[in-house]
Amino acid sequence: MAESRITPRAQDFAAWYQDVVLEGNMAEPAEIVKGCMVIKPNGYAVWELLQRQLDDRFKASGHENVYFPLLIPESFLHKEAEHVEGFSPELAVVTIAGGEKLAEPYVLRPTSETIIGHFFARWIQSWRDLPLLLNQWANVVRWELRTRMFLRTTEFLWQEGHTAHASHEESLAETLRILDIYAEVAEQVMAMPVIKGMKTQGEKFAGALRSYSIEAMMQNGLALQAGTSHDLGQNFGKAFDVQFQNREGGRDYVWQTSWGVSTRLIGGLIMSHSDDKGLVLPPRLAPVSAVIVPIFRKEEEKTAVLAASQSLHQELTRHGVRSKVDEREGLTPGAKFFHWERRGIPLVIELGPRDLAAGQAVLKRRDTGTKQPLPLAELAARVPAELERMQQDLFAAAQARLAANTIRAASLAEVEEILAPVTAEKGGGKFVLAHIQDQAACEEALKKFKATIRCIPMQDLADGPGPCIVTGAPVERRSVIARAY
């Protein structure tokens, strides 16, 4: 169990991130499979908690889970022109199976709009079949040129929602309803503040009418697209001939949506809260939220302390706290503190002879490092509130950082001034709010400082209309411009 040093953020943010992922027992590179990772127990446990939060909300809003094949006939991708153009470069294709060359190759799904479109066409006949609200938890494969654990890997886990509706009004409402769910989970569960917005035409999903996203700011100021929700219009309906008979007796193509969040969220979680000592997990996503470290010297102390630790553990369990006792032999308490610290455990409870004598235990918070002695009799009952406070504090801290690093700009020169001098790797990235048109030429103008329009916020974050910093044409509200992962 070698635990090595963690590179400080200020020295090398990318190295820090990788150290935290590794030392936090979250994941490691698959090494023998290019661009892939092994998600380790701590990382997968976080994913399961996140999955559950999302899945409960999907179910509550009327969605049902399904599962479609991993393999998709290559021709399916070609049915929607923009879609194939967008995904072709990153497809992995199966050409040989069972020792025979396939008549038609299969692609490993990069996303499932096409194969789902095919089945929607079979399942949907009438307006009474709508809306059709489906979701699947799956793995997808995209042959990425550059990978980073959780943020971008060749294979990743996600959920993809696919819905079909009778009108554009309904599909748009669904798209935005999901965007709200994503934002709620990001902010309330992950403690990661996000900006909800519309993607530009240049940044939207290949094949969509409009894409919407939640954008988060990492500690180095880079933007992370944390979730997307697409209003597909009738594009896939037409490509896959998904028609239904409407109330008036006429035939119509369905209006579809698709939306997804992935294991990338875990990368965002890590880069939102962790520090130079390692991983920091918000309580709601911590697989274990309190670890009890027993401290003892003599045999009779050991017996008493372990007994007290176990009963505290049971008490915590009764109060709904995911806790455990670190009973490992041969490790000093100090070694255990460091161990759990780098794994991001929200609370460590120190319990030794001195505490027992005083009828207390010492509670230590992972984020602030503050220690607080609490009477044993009431400790377990107070832990949930302490966890909740930490959850809120993490969110507030992230929110403050987002606010402090969001700056308005009135011209391209000002955008450059804000973004150019500081390299994002050194932690100086910013969100720039500026009026800019949703046009290829405008996005092109941002390229030289490696920035993009992250989104056009759903709610005006500043001061209403103004002239485009590239063309001078009037623009309704400021967009978020930033460098992104």
Add this chain to the structure above:
RNA sequence: CGGGGCGUAGCGCAGCCUGGUAGCGCACCUGCCUUGGGCGCAGGGGGUCGCCGGUUCAAAUCCGGCCGCCCCGACCA
């Protein structure tokens, strides 16, 4: 996919230039001792030197190819 760096014990590295029986620290195992922020002492185990090929009496070391990881860029959740 282009540029750069790296690949030697579980981890971090030295050795490579100048070919000649593979080393160090941590971790691990055993025993004793210790335990309120990474205990100590003693003994011990562990290696196809990323892979394939070439040169050579002899390759971790020289040459060629390939693979993987990291960083930067272009493409992307």
